[in-house]
Amino acid sequence: MFLKNIKLKNFRNYSEVNFSFNKNKTLFTGKNAQGKTNLLEAVFYLAMLNSNRIKKDIELVKFDKDMAYISASVEKQGVNIDLDIVINPPKNKILKVNGIKKSKHKDFVRVLSVVNFSSSDLMLLRGEPSDRRKWLDLAITQVYPKYTDNLAKFNKIRLQKANYLSNFGINPDMLDVFNSQLAIASSNIVYLRLKFLEEIKSIASEKHKCISEFENLDIKYESAVIKELIPIDKMTELFLDVLNQNKEKEIIRQTCLVGPHRDDICFLINNLDARKYASQGQQRTIVLALKLSELDIISNKTGDNPLLLLDDVLAELDDKRQNFLLKSIKGEIQTIITSVDTFFFDKEFLSDVEIVNIENGEIIK
Ligand SMILES: Nc1ncnc2c1ncn2[C@@H]1O[C@H](COP(=O)(O)OP(=O)(O)OP(=O)(O)O)[C@@H](O)[C@H]1O
Ligand SMILES: [Mg+2]
Structure with missing residues (x-):
């Protein structure tokens, strides 16, 4: 499974953004409060129609706007699938797979699978x-x-x-x-x-x-x-x-x-x-x-690899655990990582990673 592209409009602190993933591993860096977690949240929402940060969908809509849009193209077992979500609270969200409306959540969440691992998960216990x-x-x-x-x-x-x-x-x-x-x-x-x-x-x-x-x-x-x-x-x-x-x-x-x-x-x-x-x-x-x-x-x-979302998690792990994680995600698993800095990553790992900066709700290549 490969997330090829994601478009956001009025989602959290993003006005409009269109990003294509070029490599299996992408590292989004940026100072605090720029939109790194918001971007991962959008990917998570595409997969689950839920987020571990929200109580109500309205929180996802940019302040002063009425609707938020998330669109994506996913390649799944060689087939291209387009996903569209319109978040329009308090009305029901509109979900489309390849342009066809889906009224049942389960028909939408089947498409993209993700595993999200954030620093707050470390507090699970x-x-x-x-x-x-x-x-x-x-x-x-x-x-x-x-x-x-x-x-x-x-x-x-x-x-x-x-x-x-x-x-x-x-x-x-x-x-x-x-x-x-x-x-x-x-x-x-x-x-x-x-x-x-x-x-x-x-x-x-x-x-x-x-x-x-x-x-x-x-x-x-x-x-x-x-x-x-x-x-x-x-x-x-x-x-x-x-x-x-x-x-x-x-x-x-x-x-x-x-x-x-x-x-x-x-x-x-x-x-x-x-x-x-x-x-x-x-x-x-x-x-x-x-x-x-x-x-x-x-x-x-x-029968397909899910995406792995690593939100600020590597900085929280010691060398041994970090190595175990990075070794485990080698290969085909598409991984989207956020971090304030590239400092925590070893050079060998970074050699095959696209590094992109996020600044105030904009993705800067
Ligand atoms: N609905 C919304 N409309 C506009 N801005 C929002 C909305 N929800 C959250 N924000 C803003 O988005 C900003 C970025 O949040 P985000 O959690 O993505 O930061 P981050 O880059 O992950 O920072 P950190 O490194 O501290 O984790 C925050 O300042 C927050 O106030
Ligand atoms: Mg964050």
Whole structure:
């Protein structure tokens, strides 16, 4: 997969920009607050129709403008695909693949795959459970596009139920209707989360061992309901049981107490919870292993290499981890890197990298 070209109009601090990628590796340099992360965000948005920095699409539209445009040409297995997005809040965004409108997100997000690795990811283990769930959910979306629908369905029912619980005069029959829908929606999510974690665990623990030598990485899903990967219909039954057991409590507390929205992911190094005990370096090794494993999983599942976006991350890694990362991305993986300076990169690596400057929302070749 190769992102050949990207055009932005009124996106974040870009008025109008048109950039063609000439090499497999591109390094965007520039001072702080010039638009480096914004550019990577646009590429990420093309792949995921989401961004880990935004709550609402309006934030992507340039101040004082109404609409933002992102267009791109992608070469995928020898075929050229044009992507167009018009972000026009509060209206729905307009999505086109090769000029044809797509109403379903999953028909759009299938085209471009990316793995994004930014300095904020290095805080994944120190962050909140919601940060870890977001990482996992976005990673799953890349290999199971229909997972986006699963999440949307679950969130819709959960919000409806939460609204209902916050009102007086609860009808137990109505709660049963919500719970049976939630049991199905929850198991659709947890099943794929556990499946994906099994896959990533086996790859990441190998990579982790290459960097850390003697340490053993394990990953566990923490849920009050589901302890292991079991058939999906069994999961639904378990969810229904626990939802029924919690009916009274949920009515008193007026909130949804059971479901994948309360789960977490536990990383263990030599059986110790890395969220609590790992050093900063150990945490970075875990995240690096996870990100490189995401690349492998997407390549294996889709038969095509995803793009790798490295936002300011190399400066945060020591020599050993930096070398491991750069060695792993040699070859065909198109990599878009941002950094304040070229200082952190070794000469050999830079010899095959196109270096481009970004200044105040303009790309200067
Ligand atoms: N919707 C928007 N409209 C206009 N400008 C915006 C919008 N959203 C963000 N910006 C501005 O874009 C600028 C560049 O942000 P960006 O995060 O891309 O910087 P950066 O080059 O990655 O900097 P750093 O090196 O500090 O990470 C910021 O100053 C921010 O205020
Ligand atoms: Mg930045």
